Structure formats: C-alpha cells, structure tokens
Amino acid sequence: MDRDMYGQPRESSHVQQEAKPGVIGSVFRAVTGTLEHAKDAVVGKSHDDSDAARERSEYTTLKAKETTDAAGEKLDEYKEAAAQSAKEE
Numbered sequence: 001m002d003r004d005m006y007g008q009p010r011e012s013s014h015v016q017q018e019a020k021p022g023v024i025g026s027v028f029r030a031v032t033g034t035l036e037h038a039k040d041a042v043v044g045k046s047h048d049d050s051d052a053a054r055e056r057s058e059y060t061t062l063k064a065k066e067t068t069d070a071a072g073e074k075l076d077e078y079k080e081a082a083a084q085s086a087k088e089e
C-alpha cells in the first residue's frame with residue numbers, strides 16, 4: 001500500500017477521481033446554471049421578484065408616512081398641552 005508524506009495510507013486513485021469533477025463535470029455545471037437562469041427569465045421569476053420588491057417598497061413607504069403623521073399629531077398634542085400649561089401658570 002502506498003503512503004503519503006505523513007506515513008498515512010493513500011486513497012486509491014479511483015476514489016480521488018470521483019471526488020474531482022474534471023472538465024466535463026465543470027462544463028456540465030456551467031451549462032446547467034446557465035439553463036436555470038434562462039428558464040427563470042422565460043418563466044418570469046425575475047419579474048415576480050421585482051413585483052415583490054416593489055410591493056415591499058410601497059408598504060415601507062406607507063408605514064413611514066403613517067409613522068411620520070402619527071409623530072406629527074403627537075407633537076401637536078404636546079405643543080397644545082405645553083401652551084395650556086403655560087397659560088395656567
């Protein structure tokens with residue numbers, strides 16, 4: 001049995017070949033990835049994602065406006081209370 005530089009038994013070359021995809025495996029992975037992107041574009045997955053992003057943006061904008069309005073109303077209440085308190089003194 002063959003040993004490595006640390007004295008450990010080496011794995012057979014057959015096992016090492018299975019662990020590495022090689023040129024054909026690399027090409028296959030690249031083509032598969034490209035096909036997935038093309039399929040998503042044709043099906044409209046990217047379009048769905050942009051719609052979801054737009055909806056989240058609109059929701060966030062709406063909530064920010066509501067929060068700003070509520071804060072403005074509260075500020076007006078505090079101003080009125082402070083003015084009333086100043087008149088009473």
